[in-house]
Amino acid sequence: MFDEIQTPAVLVDIDVAKRNIERFQAYADSHGLKVRPHIKTHKLPAIAEIQLDAGAVGITCQKISEAEAMIAGGNRLTDVLITYNILGDDKLHALVALARKVRLSVVADNATVVDGLSAAFSAAGVTLDVFVECNTGADRCGVGSPQEAADLAGRIAAAPGLHFAGLMTYPPVDGAAKVQAFMTEAKAVIETRRIAVPTITSGGSPDMMSAHLAPITTEYRPGTYVYNDRSLVARGVCGWGDCALTVLATVVSVPAPNRAIIDAGTKTLTSDLLGLIGHGHVLGRPDITIDQLSEEHGRLCSAGDIALEVGQRLRIVPNHACVVTNMVDGVYIYRKDKAPELRPVPARGKIV
Amino acid sequence: MFDEIQTPAVLVDIDVAKRNIERFQAYADSHGLKVRPHIKTHKLPAIAEIQLDAGAVGITCQKISEAEAMIAGGNRLTDVLITYNILGDDKLHALVALARKVRLSVVADNATVVDGLSAAFSAAGVTLDVFVECNTGADRCGVGSPQEAADLAGRIAAAPGLHFAGLMTYPPVDGAAKVQAFMTEAKAVIETRRIAVPTITSGGSPDMMSAHLAPITTEYRPGTYVYNDRSLVARGVCGWGDCALTVLATVVSVPAPNRAIIDAGTKTLTSDLLGLIGHGHVLGRPDITIDQLSEEHGRLCSAGDIALEVGQRLRIVPNHACVVTNMVDGVYIYRKDKAPELRPVPARGKIV
Numbered sequence: 001m002f003d004e005i006q007t008p009a010v011l012v013d014i015d016v017a018k019r020n021i022e023r024f025q026a027y028a029d030s031h032g033l034k035v036r037p038h039i040k041t042h043k044l045p046a047i048a049e050i051q052l053d054a055g056a057v058g059i060t061c062q063k064i065s066e067a068e069a070m071i072a073g074g075n076r077l078t079d080v081l082i083t084y085n086i087l088g089d090d091k092l093h094a095l096v097a098l099a100r101k102v103r104l105s106v107v108a109d110n111a112t113v114v115d116g117l118s119a120a121f122s123a124a125g126v127t128l129d130v131f132v133e134c135n136t137g138a139d140r141c142g143v144g145s146p147q148e149a150a151d152l153a154g155r156i157a158a159a160p161g162l163h164f165a166g167l168m169t170y171p172p173v174d175g176a177a178k179v180q181a182f183m184t185e186a187k188a189v190i191e192t193r194r195i196a197v198p199t200i201t202s203g204g205s206p207d208m209m210s211a212h213l214a215p216i217t218t219e220y221r222p223g224t225y226v227y228n229d230r231s232l233v234a235r236g237v238c239g240w241g242d243c244a245l246t247v248l249a250t251v252v253s254v255p256a257p258n259r260a261i262i263d264a265g266t267k268t269l270t271s272d273l274l275g276l277i278g279h280g281h282v283l284g285r286p287d288i289t290i291d292q293l294s295e296e297h298g299r300l301c302s303a304g305d306i307a308l309e310v311g312q313r314l315r316i317v318p319n320h321a322c323v324v325t326n327m328v329d330g331v332y333i334y335r336k337d338k339a340p341e342l343r344p345v346p347a348r349g350k351i352v
Numbered sequence: 353m354f355d356e357i358q359t360p361a362v363l364v365d366i367d368v369a370k371r372n373i374e375r376f377q378a379y380a381d382s383h384g385l386k387v388r389p390h391i392k393t394h395k396l397p398a399i400a401e402i403q404l405d406a407g408a409v410g411i412t413c414q415k416i417s418e419a420e421a422m423i424a425g426g427n428r429l430t431d432v433l434i435t436y437n438i439l440g441d442d443k444l445h446a447l448v449a450l451a452r453k454v455r456l457s458v459v460a461d462n463a464t465v466v467d468g469l470s471a472a473f474s475a476a477g478v479t480l481d482v483f484v485e486c487n488t489g490a491d492r493c494g495v496g497s498p499q500e501a502a503d504l505a506g507r508i509a510a511a512p513g514l515h516f517a518g519l520m521t522y523p524p525v526d527g528a529a530k531v532q533a534f535m536t537e538a539k540a541v542i543e544t545r546r547i548a549v550p551t552i553t554s555g556g557s558p559d560m561m562s563a564h565l566a567p568i569t570t571e572y573r574p575g576t577y578v579y580n581d582r583s584l585v586a587r588g589v590c591g592w593g594d595c596a597l598t599v600l601a602t603v604v605s606v607p608a609p610n611r612a613i614i615d616a617g618t619k620t621l622t623s624d625l626l627g628l629i630g631h632g633h634v635l636g637r638p639d640i641t642i643d644q645l646s647e648e649h650g651r652l653c654s655a656g657d658i659a660l661e662v663g664q665r666l667r668i669v670p671n672h673a674c675v676v677t678n679m680v681d682g683v684y685i686y687r688k689d690k691a692p693e694l695r696p697v698p699a700r701g702k703i704v
Contacts (some may be wrong), residue, residue, distance in 0.1 A: 006442050006704040040647060062648045071548040080679045084615075084648065085604040087663055090358050109605050112662040140649055141613050240650070252437040253461050253493040261493050262434075267678055267703050271623035295392060295674060296436065297412045297492055310464040311439055322647060326619055327678075329701055349681055351619050351648070 003238065007250040007313065008264035010324055010331040016244035017042075017226050024208055024225050025054040025206060031212040034059050036081060038203065038223030041322040043347035044331075045074030047226065058071070058103070060203070061222045064094050065350035071102055073346045079103040079141055081201070083133070083168060083221070085113045087142065091352070092120035095128075105129035105316065107168045109141050114155050114162070121161030127134075128163035129200065130156045136182045137172035153190045153197075161282035166199035166218075173206060176213035183216045206235050229321035230281045231274040240283060245324065245331075246315040247280070249298065251308050260308040262298040268327055270292060272320040280316040354684075357692065358600040359665065360616035362676055364681040368596035369394075369483045369578050370402060376577050377406040378559055388412050388433060390555065390575030394672045395699035396683075397426030399578065404428055412555070412573045416446050417702035420613035423454055425698045431455040433441050433553070435485070435520060435573070437493065444472035447480070457481035459520045461493050461581040466507050466514070472521045473513030481517035482508045488534045488668070495703045518551035518570075525558060528565035535568045568627070581673035582633045583626040590646065592635065596677065597683075598667040599632070601650065603619075612660040614650040616668065620679055621645060624672040632668040642668070668701035 002011065021037075021109060037051045038060040041130065048059050048070060057236065058079030061067040067080050080102050086095055098104050099100035099121070105159045108114045108130055121128045132152045135142030143149045149167060153272060157164040167186055171179045179202050187197045202214060205228075210222045210323045224231075227245035242258035249264040269280050279290040288306065292299040298316075308314075318324045326348050354363065373389075387413045389403045390412040400411050400422060410431030413419040419432050432454050435552055438447055450456050450471070460466045473480045484504045487494030495501045501519060509516040519538055523531045527577045531554050540551045554566060555573030557580075557584065576583075580590045580595035601616040621632050623645065631642040631650065644651040650668075652658060660666075670676045677683060678700050686692035 006440065010701055075491060085613075087602060087604060088358065109607060110662050113604070136606060138645075139608075140651060141647065142607060144607060189584075252439060253464070255461060255487060255494060255496060256491075259491070261437075261472075264664070264677060264703075266622070266624065267701075269626070270618070271675075272618065273623070292492075292493065295678075299492060310437075310462050323618060325703065326647075328703070349362055349619075349679065351616075351680070 002248055002260050005248060005332055007248050008268045009248045010250055010328050011246050012331050012333050013244045015335050020225055021054045024222055025137055026122050028220060032217040036219055036221050038221050041223045041226050041324050043345045045070055049074050063350055063352060064091055065352045066347045067098060069347040069350050075326050081105045083107050085109060087113060087116055092116060093178055096120055096124045096126055097125050098191050101127055105165050105238050107131045107133040109133040109143050110154060114159060118159035118161050127161060127163050130162050131165045131168040132133050134167055134169045134182055136169045136178045137175050138170055146182055146189055150189035154193055155197055159194045164195055166197050168201045170203050176210045179214040180216055224321055227321040230317050230319045234276055235303040243317045245321045246317055249314050249316060251310055251312045253311055254308055258306050260300045260306050264298050265293045265296045267295050270323040274319050276319050280318045283315045354600055357598050360620045361600045362680050363598050363600050364477050364683050364685050365596045366685050367687050372578055372594060373403055373406045376574055379598055380572060385563055386571040388571055388573050389585060390573050391422055393575045393578050394696045395677050397422055401426050401428050412456040412571050415702055415704060416443055417704045418699045419450060421699040421702050433457045435459050437461060439465060439468055444468060448472055448478055451478050451480055457517050459483045459485040461485040461495050461508060466511060470511035470513050479513060482514050483517045483520040486519055486521045486528045486534055488521045489527050490522055498534055498541055502541040506545055507549055509547045514658055516547055518549050520553045522553045522555050528562045531566040532568055576673055579673040582669050582671045584646045586628055597673045599670055601666050601668060603662055603664045606660055610654050610658050612652045612658050616650050617645045617648045621670050624674040624675050626671050628671050632670045635667045
């Protein structure tokens with residue numbers, strides 16, 4: 001069914017994606033957890049709407065331009081959290097414009113960002129929901145202690161144009177206990193200051209089925225779960241049949257009995273390893289390692305005879321699905337027995 | 353001069369790029385070597401024309417769609433080598449169309465590809481120049497021995513619609529001696545069969561200043577040299593001042609005294625390591641390591657106080673320049689004391 005597609009190409013099995021969406025939504029529903037999927041994995045308004053249909057309360061984006069592209073492409077995408085510290089006049093101007101269109105919230109982990117948001121939104125006469133980003137161990141962004149979280153929450157609550165919306169974290173691996181401890185303490189300190197903490201939002205597909213181990217969490221932001229990938233199979237979160245996104249590639253050379261070259265390299269699969277060895281899984285060929293990528297070539301090696309022919313097509317589950325959809329202008333959406341349709345990826349490359 | 357630019361953004365100092373182009377052209381001229389730059393680094397017709405002005409004989413592309421984008425954007429780009437095994441009816445059809453527009457050549461390392469090219473071009477009544485790709489040690493594509501090279505050259509020379517153009521290799525690191533040995537033997541065997549070997553083409557920026565150590569080479573295809581990058585600085589090929597491409601980023605969080613977060617992650621810098629530790633060089637701050645990237649965040653660490661403030665802007669030399677220009681729809685071209693201009697990157701994302 002993929003014979004007409006020029007390779008390399010990114011394929012998405014929409015039925016598998018729907019099943020992945022429904023499975024996590026059912027889990028979240030059973031634990032009273034709201035779902036706000038991160039669109040970074042698919043970057044497609046149509047799939048975000050499927051997530052809403054399944055029960056999601058809104059979407060998560062990482063950058064303003066990503067949110068703009070999603071909102072422009074989906075009439076029903078009217079509740080957006082941007083989990084990023086936003087700075088600078090141009091971006092604040094764009095943020096105000098977005099807040100006039102949809103229910104918008106953002107995060108902040110420092111006073112500079114809070115003060116900038118307040119200046120822009122109070123001047124515009126618009127109120128913005130702001131979460132405090134908390135570092136629960138991933139050591140990326142986030143305030144370092146519940147006390148600091150409370151201090152920043154107080155600053156937000158007191159700032160003209162802003163409304164304190166709650167606490168947000170992107171937790172470390174196996175981080176449920178840390179999330180529970182940090183958030184419980186932060187919430188208590190904030191509430192002693194008579195500030196409500198309406199929402200506590202956590203995320204990450206690898207540990208999504210352990211979200212209930214941090215019961216203080218009220219909302220979860222999974223991203224990769226919609227497509228899954230080799231990194232999640234390696235963690236035991238899913239199987240190959242749950243991987244909705246694959247890369248279709250053609251063998252262009254078999255220069256040695258145990259080596260073959262495909263026409264997909266880092267410009268499709270990317271160099272993301274996520275701690276794995278090799279650059280993807282060739283479906284049906286667990287004996288093959290993709291041991292090297294250059295921009296337009298992937299090198300496949302096997303211990304024995306690789307038994308591939310020039311012209312043969314393979315499907316590869318990438319290490320990391322999210323970054324692959326950022327490499328292509330379009331993906332081929334398909335379902336059982338229907339011809340694949342090439343769909344543009346509106347939120348691709350939206351980095352500002 | 354970059355205050356007006358929203359970050360992250362890719363900046364190109366066109367004066368530095370020109371100097372890099374001229375330096376290698378002068379070296380090549382002094383050794384009687386033709387230059388056919390690979391456009392994968394800049395993906396910009398205007399810079400390819402600067403390379404032609406400096407003395408390049410044509411351009412190299414990796415994929416058909418890349419060649420199409422370059423030709424559409426540059427009237428003077430009329431001599432194109434695609435260094436790729438091309439297969440499949442749609443691609444062969446596109447290749448014939450290209451060959452009707454420009455002087456076109458391609459490579460092949462196996463009989464399946466040669467036979468496909470021959471069928472398509474003989475049917476179209478067009479003649480295509482075809483090189484034999486040789487594996488001189490990089491173990492990617494390429495025939496494995498001079499004997500195999502001669503056999504495939506013979507097949508090309510005898511094939512309707514094709515003309516044998518010579519030998520091509522992408523050599524391993526420090527590969528000049530291997531190139532010289534392989535190509536000398538292959539050329540001799542081919543010539544004993546009364547087939548001429550008009551061109552022997554090699555490539556790779558890391559060893560470009562050693563190209564003369566393989567004097568059998570008649571043409572060289574450097575790519576990265578136009579911008580340079582951290583990988584080439586690490587090899588001692590150039591200095592930071594020769595790096596024409598940088599990524600402009602903003603510090604969005606300083607969550608710990610020795611840690612800061614910037615708004616550029618793998619969606620700008622990519623995960624390419626090229627054997628290096630860390631994900632880029634912060635200009636003016638050799639004490640900082642970019643130790644971790646996620647899609648939209650870069651984590652900067654220092655042994656002592658990192659001494660950065662939220663809102664501060666930094667410029668980063670990426671590990672690998674070529675892949676960075678593939679991440680953005682546009683780059684900011686600038687020269688001393690002139691306002692940067694945002695230029696689209698026509699050959700970005702051209703993977704088929």
